[in-house]
Amino acid sequence: MRTRPLKVxxxxxxxVGSEVARIMTTHADDLAARIGxxxxxxxxxxxxxxxxxxxxxxxxxxxxxxxxxxRGDLDVVVEVIGGIEPARTLIxxxxxxxxxxxxxxxxxxxxxxxxxxxxxxxxxxxxxxxxAVAGAIPLIRPLRESLAGDKINRVMGIVNGTTNFILDxxxxxxxxxxxxxxxxxxxxxxxxxxxxxxxxxxxxxxxAILAGIAFHTRVRLDDxxxxxxxxxxxxxxxxxxxxxxxxxxxAICERAADGGSVTARVHPAMIPLSHPLASVRGxxxxxxxxxxxxxxxxxxxxxxxxxxxxxxxxxxxxxxCRNKLNGATGPGESAYAALRVSPMGDVVTRYHISLxxxxxxxxxxxxxxxxxxxxxxxxxxxxxxxxxEASLVVVTHRASDASLTGTVEALRSLDTVRGVASIxxxxxx
Amino acid sequence: MRTRPLKVxxxxxxxVGSEVARIMTTHADDLAARIGxxxxxxxxxxxxxxxxxxxxxxxxxxxxxxxxxxRGDLDVVVEVIGGIEPARTLIxxxxxxxxxxxxxxxxxxxxxxxxxxxxxxxxxxxxxxxxAVAGAIPLIRPLRESLAGDKINRVMGIVNGTTNFILDxxxxxxxxxxxxxxxxxxxxxxxxxxxxxxxxxxxxxxxAILAGIAFHTRVRLDDxxxxxxxxxxxxxxxxxxxxxxxxxxxAICERAADGGSVTARVHPAMIPLSHPLASVRGxxxxxxxxxxxxxxxxxxxxxxxxxxxxxxxxxxxxxxCRNKLNGATGPGESAYAALRVSPMGDVVTRYHISLxxxxxxxxxxxxxxxxxxxxxxxxxxxxxxxxxEASLVVVTHRASDASLTGTVEALRSLDTVRGVASIxxxxxx
Numbered sequence: 001m002r003t004r005p006l007k008v009x010x011x012x013x014x015x016v017g018s019e020v021a022r023i024m025t026t027h028a029d030d031l032a033a034r035i036g037x038x039x040x041x042x043x044x045x046x047x048x049x050x051x052x053x054x055x056x057x058x059x060x061x062x063x064x065x066x067x068x069x070x071r072g073d074l075d076v077v078v079e080v081i082g083g084i085e086p087a088r089t090l091i092x093x094x095x096x097x098x099x100x101x102x103x104x105x106x107x108x109x110x111x112x113x114x115x116x117x118x119x120x121x122x123x124x125x126x127x128x129x130x131x132a133v134a135g136a137i138p139l140i141r142p143l144r145e146s147l148a149g150d151k152i153n154r155v156m157g158i159v160n161g162t163t164n165f166i167l168d169x170x171x172x173x174x175x176x177x178x179x180x181x182x183x184x185x186x187x188x189x190x191x192x193x194x195x196x197x198x199x200x201x202x203x204x205x206x207x208a209i210l211a212g213i214a215f216h217t218r219v220r221l222d223d224x225x226x227x228x229x230x231x232x233x234x235x236x237x238x239x240x241x242x243x244x245x246x247x248x249x250x251a252i253c254e255r256a257a258d259g260g261s262v263t264a265r266v267h268p269a270m271i272p273l274s275h276p277l278a279s280v281r282g283x284x285x286x287x288x289x290x291x292x293x294x295x296x297x298x299x300x301x302x303x304x305x306x307x308x309x310x311x312x313x314x315x316x317x318x319x320x321c322r323n324k325l326n327g328a329t330g331p332g333e334s335a336y337a338a339l340r341v342s343p344m345g346d347v348v349t350r351y352h353i354s355l356x357x358x359x360x361x362x363x364x365x366x367x368x369x370x371x372x373x374x375x376x377x378x379x380x381x382x383x384x385x386x387x388x389e390a391s392l393v394v395v396t397h398r399a400s401d402a403s404l405t406g407t408v409e410a411l412r413s414l415d416t417v418r419g420v421a422s423i424x425x426x427x428x429x
Numbered sequence: 430m431r432t433r434p435l436k437v438x439x440x441x442x443x444x445v446g447s448e449v450a451r452i453m454t455t456h457a458d459d460l461a462a463r464i465g466x467x468x469x470x471x472x473x474x475x476x477x478x479x480x481x482x483x484x485x486x487x488x489x490x491x492x493x494x495x496x497x498x499x500r501g502d503l504d505v506v507v508e509v510i511g512g513i514e515p516a517r518t519l520i521x522x523x524x525x526x527x528x529x530x531x532x533x534x535x536x537x538x539x540x541x542x543x544x545x546x547x548x549x550x551x552x553x554x555x556x557x558x559x560x561a562v563a564g565a566i567p568l569i570r571p572l573r574e575s576l577a578g579d580k581i582n583r584v585m586g587i588v589n590g591t592t593n594f595i596l597d598x599x600x601x602x603x604x605x606x607x608x609x610x611x612x613x614x615x616x617x618x619x620x621x622x623x624x625x626x627x628x629x630x631x632x633x634x635x636x637a638i639l640a641g642i643a644f645h646t647r648v649r650l651d652d653x654x655x656x657x658x659x660x661x662x663x664x665x666x667x668x669x670x671x672x673x674x675x676x677x678x679x680a681i682c683e684r685a686a687d688g689g690s691v692t693a694r695v696h697p698a699m700i701p702l703s704h705p706l707a708s709v710r711g712x713x714x715x716x717x718x719x720x721x722x723x724x725x726x727x728x729x730x731x732x733x734x735x736x737x738x739x740x741x742x743x744x745x746x747x748x749x750c751r752n753k754l755n756g757a758t759g760p761g762e763s764a765y766a767a768l769r770v771s772p773m774g775d776v777v778t779r780y781h782i783s784l785x786x787x788x789x790x791x792x793x794x795x796x797x798x799x800x801x802x803x804x805x806x807x808x809x810x811x812x813x814x815x816x817x818e819a820s821l822v823v824v825t826h827r828a829s830d831a832s833l834t835g836t837v838e839a840l841r842s843l844d845t846v847r848g849v850a851s852i853x854x855x856x857x858x
Contacts, residue, residue: 136723138575146567149743293740294565297730311722314578326757336462
């Protein structure tokens, strides 16, 4: 084994960073044996140096992250700051000054992955980011290495623990959205401002990264259709139960049937209780993958948290250090397929639509006509009447999102339709 | 991209091999883009050359596997013959003559993994074998790479599809073992001689491989405790249901609490319905992993079949080809921890024991005394009496297998115990 240690700098020392530093110390012997050389924590960049950091020698701590990544003697820089800047500049500076990078930064990877990969390639460095999607779950390596000889057709996942906790709570207790959110906040599963989670921004960033890797093409954050889950109601869960379904916030990346384009989207959807994703409880994440040869695979585990995210970071650290000792780099970005990303209107799926209608003869015929005129075929209809008001629940066969949108617009203009109570996609069948 | 192709030879052209050859042809452009060079099928060794093989040029087919691996111009040899010989000799010969090897051979890896890894190292070649455990499920790469910075404490999996199909059938229909086996045979899930599957030999080979990788130590096939599932009855499933459990044939690899030794075992066990492994249906496989930092992970997918196994083989093929172009090799065997493998008697778990006893006063007291004398603490007892006969179902707290064995021997010698109807371990709590 080489005795000269590989030098690692840590950018950020919050929940994840402090755990990375801790494991680097407590598991130093194991890491050295697995890498083939010891690793040394060479510096830690933080925002406030005054805070005492247990287990980290004070002389390693600096507030000057730029000077740290410019040192020139670093082998690996671990970026766990998050956000776009200064992370982006620090990563490219690290590449320029001889270091490979392990990052957990989904927002940055989703927005600027292509440029960062290009910078890594230019300087012959590695850029690894297993921790950026679904925390501890090995996902990026399986998709880009284990399935490198296969053709992936769909990736469908629960990639946000906060929203899964909320939806699971609504499902199991009958609580409304606000009540479930309040509990998630009280238990620390939701942040004070939960927007990034509940509006699907976090999941959309992960969808962009997953779609790019799965289909060997470039998918930007702007390419991902996004719908949050704040409008899911207890009534939606009741409807889902009647269909033998539950509701999950899903990130879905699909190859079109003709193979020439892909789509990526995040929205709440009904899935059958028999689907493996339906039984993913609490704040857990899981990603379901369908490919030509392997068939159906699922990867399940904790999607966030200091220790799980640190596990993913350290797995990458070991790989990058091994590559360094081998004088090689791992697989970089693979975007050769250069597929078109189709808009949401092209997505084909099933829909569950609840309408409030007048309880009088002929309404169903009117509604059915509208669906037919837009080429949307109806699978089942359920009608419930009470006191002159009625509700009509329509489940469609597979149709394009554009056709469905047209159908709903036309339904809204019918006198007999008082309102569209909810529209939800049905997936996983 | 390099234009000179990498040369690949295929040893075996059965269900898996023919699928590997097919995908190499149909996905040639994708494979070339992902590897950075085209791959060429340079030869196919078969037992009978007379059989027509669709899509494979007849001049590539040979019955002389030894001459094929000695050609000297091969980059990768894919071994999908199975069994110990001639596979072992062909693989080492391939290493000697310049090729790296991708194998799907669990029996060989479990029996001779150490020697094969040593031969690969000696010649600077790669030995990859993702397909040897749990078919298409990316498992070996996640364990040995993604979790390389973590400490794995337990690997518990359903790694044999045939037995899971049988047990799932017994669970869902109330069928007995023989009836479920007959159905599995009729549907092609079980072989004419199902011994390797139902007696746990296949799962034991996978347990040896998984334990070695998970704990960075050497675990031989002989180190794995093995119990088949032919004696699981409909009555056992009824008992399991009363406890909110189902029964699965599990491969369990554990690190002892003190960290100094490991155990590996295969046997049927009750697991709670709430456990992620409980909902693995039909012939699917799944492996549940517990580690210090990542926590609980699960990997799920098809554990066998031509196309799924080919997917795993081709993922390895891409990795090995990339390594070759990089002038590097991937991570070899990691057995530095050199941990002791403890015998089954040291395993600590819970037990579900059904006794046929005389229905008279004092029996429960006698039985309870025997458990106490052997240091096995009882969690619950259920007693059912009928016509002078009674059954007693005891569920224990955690105890060593040695204590439990001693308890059962003593119980058998009691006059009031007519027989021990079943003993089953309870896992996953």
